[in-house]
Amino acid sequence: QVQLVESGGGLVQAGGSLTLSCAASGNILRIDAMGWYRQAPGKQRELVAGITGGGSTNYADSVKGRFTISRDNAKNTVYLQMNSLKPEDTAVYSCYADSIRMAPSVPTMYPYTYWGQGTQVTVSS
Numbered sequence: 780q781v782q783l784v785e786s787g788g789g790l791v792q793a794g795g796s797l798t799l800s801c802a803a804s805g806n807i808l809r810i811d812a813m814g815w816y817r818q819a820p821g822k823q824r825e826l827v828a829g830i831t832g833g834g835s836t837n838y839a840d841s842v843k844g845r846f847t848i849s850r851d852n853a854k855n856t857v858y859l860q861m862n863s864l865k866p867e868d869t870a871v872y873s874c875y876a877d878s879i880r881m882a883p884s885v886p887t888m889y890p891y892t893y894w895g896q897g898t899q900v901t902v903s904s
Contacts, residue, residue, distance in 0.1 A: 788898030801874030817870035
């Protein structure tokens with residue numbers, strides 16, 4: 780099993796910056812894509828940014844040019860640098876890691892996505 784621990788959330792004024800971190804630990808067989816979702820009250824969960832194992836990135840249109848996702852494969856950690864924050868960015872940010880698990884009885888691998896507990900980001904106007 781894999782555990783994801785997020786850090787870096789908090790309160791910031793509009794126009795400010797925050798950097799989120801998410802470190803994976805435990806019985807890591809392999810981690811492929813990692814990234815961040817967010818969910819604000821009254822809104823659906825949306826993908827903020829994702830990064831593949833090879834380093835390819837994608838972003839929600841609303842954060843392009845402001846947010847930067849990166850990863851350190853040696854540390855099994857993904858980061859989200861958030862600049863020029865807006866009140867609309869206020870949400871609970873959760874990281875994910877696409878991984879694999881193996882059934883112990885029959886040697887069969889299957890995909891599995893792990894999630895962090897989430898960290899609150901609040902941007903005041």
